[in-house]
Amino acid sequence: MPEITDDTPVHLAEVDVDLDVQEILLASSQHDITKLRRLLRTQSSLPDAANVKDTESGFSPLHAAIAACEPDTETKETQNGTNGAVPSDSNPKELDTETLQSAVETVKFLLQEGAIWNDLDVNNETPGCLARRIGALELYDLMVDAGVRAELLLNRLDAYEELSDSDSEEEDKEGETATATATETDPETAPELVDASAEIAAAPSATPANPEVSNPQYLESHLNIQNDRILDADQNGVMMAWESDIMRKSAKALLPTPGLRVLNIGHGMGIVDGFFQEQQPAAHHIIEAHDDVVAEMKRRGWDSKPGVVIHQGRWQDVLPGLVAEGVMFDAIYHDTFAESYGDFREFFSEQVIGLLEQEGRWGFFNGMGADRQISYDVYQKVAEMDLFEAGFDVQWEEIAVPKLEGEWEGVRRAYWVVDDYRLPLCKFMD
Ligand SMILES: C[S@@+](CC[C@H](N)C(=O)[O-])C[C@H]1O[C@@H](n2cnc3c(N)ncnc32)[C@H](O)[C@@H]1O
Structure with missing residues (x-):
C-alpha cells in the first residue's frame, strides 16, 4: 500500500500545523503575551502566524483574544477560540475589568505583529464586530483605529500605484525605453509598501459599499x-x-x-x-x-x-x-x-x-x-x-x-x- 506510506509524513505535518495554530489561539485567548511573542516569532511552519485561523470557528488570534472577554453563557464553548456561537441571552453581561485590560494589551500586541483587523469568522464577524456585540467598547475602538490605519495605508498605496502607472505612461509617451510591462507598478521600487499591501489585501476591505461594478x-x-x-x-x-x-x-x-x-x-x-x-x-x-x-x-x-x-x-x-x-x-x-x-x-x-x-x-x-x-x-x-x-x-x-x-x-x-x-x-x- 504505497499510498499510505507516502501520505503519512504529510498527515503528520498537518497535525503539527494544526497544533501550532491551536497553541497560538489558546495563548491569545489566555492573553499570555510572553507565550504569544515566542510562538509568533518562532513558528517557522506558519509564515503568517499572527493571522492563523481556527478551521471550525474561523477565529483569528484577535477574535480569540476578544472572545475571551465574553462572560460565560450556556451556548458559549470555552476553549481557545472555537467559540462561534452567538449567546442565547442577548442582555449584555458585565465584563470583567481585569480580563478586559489584559485583552487590550493582547490586541495591541497582535496588531503590532501584523494581525489583520477585518478578518471574518464563520459568523461573518470581524474581531471588532465581536467586540461591539459583547459590549467591549475599548476593544472596539482599538479595532476601529487599526482599520483606519490600514485603510489610510491602502488608499495611499492605490494613489502611489496610480502615480506610478501615470509616470510610466508619461515615459511611454515620451518614447523612452519603457516596454509594455514597465507601465505596471514596479515592486522593486517600493518593496516595503508592496509587502504591506499584500498583507492587508488578504483581508476583506472596509471600502465603501460599492457594488461589484465599475x-x-x-x-x-x-x-x-x-x-x-x-x-x-x-x-x-x-x-x-x-x-x-x-x-x-x-x-x-x-x-x-x-x-x-x-x-x-x-x-x-x-x-x-x-x-x-x-x-x-x-x-x-x-x-x-x-x-x-x-x-x-x-x-x-x-x-x-x-x-x-x-x-x-x-x-x-x-x-x-x-x-x-x-x-x-x-x-x-x-x-x-x-x-x-x-x-x-x-x-x-x-x-x-x-x-x-x-x-x-x-x-x-x-x-x-x-x-x-x-x-x-x-x-x-x-x-x-x-x-x-x-x-x-x-x-x-x-x-x-x-x-x-x-x-x-x-x-x-x-x-x-x-x-x-x-x-x-x-x-x-x-
Ligand atoms: C445615488 S444616485 C443619486 C441620487 C440623488 N441624490 C437623489 O436624491 O435621487 C447616483 C447618481 O449618480 C450618477 N453618476 C454615477 N457616476 C457619475 C459620475 N461619474 N458623474 C456624474 N454622475 C454620476 C448615477 O447615474 C446616478 O444617477
Missing part, C-alpha cells in the same frame, strides 16, 4: 427606473426612496435660505434636486452621467425648470470646464454610484476648491462602509482625516434610519445596515 460598466448598463427605486442591470440598488429623509435634511443643511447657487452631482431619482428646488435657488446645476437618467430627467421636465442647467456627463469631465468658466456655487452636493473612495477623494481634494465660495457649504451621501457598522465607523474617520488634509472642517449630524427589512426585496444586496446615518456638512477651514 463606473464605466455601470454607465453602459441599462437601468430599471421605478417609482421608488433605480436598479442597475445587475439588480444593484442605485437609489431608493427610503433615502428621502436624508436627502431632505442634506438639502436644508446646504441651502438654508432661498436665492443661493447650488451644484448637484448625481441626479438619481431627483429627490435631493426636488428639495433644492423648494429652496428657490438662484442657479441650480445638475451633473448626471447616465443616459437613462438624463432621458428620465427630460421626460419629467427638469430641462425646462427656471435656473436649472443640466450637464450630461461624468463630473470628472464636466467640472474642469465649469472651473475654467469661473462658475461658482454656494453649495455643492455629491452622490454618485459605482465610484471608489479614491474617486471621491479626488473630487474633494482637487475640484471643490475651484467651485465653492469661501463661505460655501458642501456635502455628500455618506454611505461609505454602511454594510457593516465597523466599516462605517472606520470610513468616517478616514474621510475626516482626508477632508482635514484637503482643508475642510466637517460636522456630522446623526439621523436615525427607519427599519429597512422589506426594502431589499429584489435588490442584489443591502447596501445599508447601520442604525444611524451621519450627515456631513463641510466648509473650508477658517
Whole structure:
C-alpha cells in the first residue's frame, strides 16, 4: 500500500500545523503575551502566524483574544477560540475589568505583529464586530483605529500605484525605453509598501459599499427606473426612496435660505434636486452621467425648470470646464454610484476648491462602509482625516434610519445596515 506510506509524513505535518495554530489561539485567548511573542516569532511552519485561523470557528488570534472577554453563557464553548456561537441571552453581561485590560494589551500586541483587523469568522464577524456585540467598547475602538490605519495605508498605496502607472505612461509617451510591462507598478521600487499591501489585501476591505461594478460598466448598463427605486442591470440598488429623509435634511443643511447657487452631482431619482428646488435657488446645476437618467430627467421636465442647467456627463469631465468658466456655487452636493473612495477623494481634494465660495457649504451621501457598522465607523474617520488634509472642517449630524427589512426585496444586496446615518456638512477651514 504505497499510498499510505507516502501520505503519512504529510498527515503528520498537518497535525503539527494544526497544533501550532491551536497553541497560538489558546495563548491569545489566555492573553499570555510572553507565550504569544515566542510562538509568533518562532513558528517557522506558519509564515503568517499572527493571522492563523481556527478551521471550525474561523477565529483569528484577535477574535480569540476578544472572545475571551465574553462572560460565560450556556451556548458559549470555552476553549481557545472555537467559540462561534452567538449567546442565547442577548442582555449584555458585565465584563470583567481585569480580563478586559489584559485583552487590550493582547490586541495591541497582535496588531503590532501584523494581525489583520477585518478578518471574518464563520459568523461573518470581524474581531471588532465581536467586540461591539459583547459590549467591549475599548476593544472596539482599538479595532476601529487599526482599520483606519490600514485603510489610510491602502488608499495611499492605490494613489502611489496610480502615480506610478501615470509616470510610466508619461515615459511611454515620451518614447523612452519603457516596454509594455514597465507601465505596471514596479515592486522593486517600493518593496516595503508592496509587502504591506499584500498583507492587508488578504483581508476583506472596509471600502465603501460599492457594488461589484465599475463606473464605466455601470454607465453602459441599462437601468430599471421605478417609482421608488433605480436598479442597475445587475439588480444593484442605485437609489431608493427610503433615502428621502436624508436627502431632505442634506438639502436644508446646504441651502438654508432661498436665492443661493447650488451644484448637484448625481441626479438619481431627483429627490435631493426636488428639495433644492423648494429652496428657490438662484442657479441650480445638475451633473448626471447616465443616459437613462438624463432621458428620465427630460421626460419629467427638469430641462425646462427656471435656473436649472443640466450637464450630461461624468463630473470628472464636466467640472474642469465649469472651473475654467469661473462658475461658482454656494453649495455643492455629491452622490454618485459605482465610484471608489479614491474617486471621491479626488473630487474633494482637487475640484471643490475651484467651485465653492469661501463661505460655501458642501456635502455628500455618506454611505461609505454602511454594510457593516465597523466599516462605517472606520470610513468616517478616514474621510475626516482626508477632508482635514484637503482643508475642510466637517460636522456630522446623526439621523436615525427607519427599519429597512422589506426594502431589499429584489435588490442584489443591502447596501445599508447601520442604525444611524451621519450627515456631513463641510466648509473650508477658517
Ligand atoms: C445615488 S444616485 C443619486 C441620487 C440623488 N441624490 C437623489 O436624491 O435621487 C447616483 C447618481 O449618480 C450618477 N453618476 C454615477 N457616476 C457619475 C459620475 N461619474 N458623474 C456624474 N454622475 C454620476 C448615477 O447615474 C446616478 O444617477
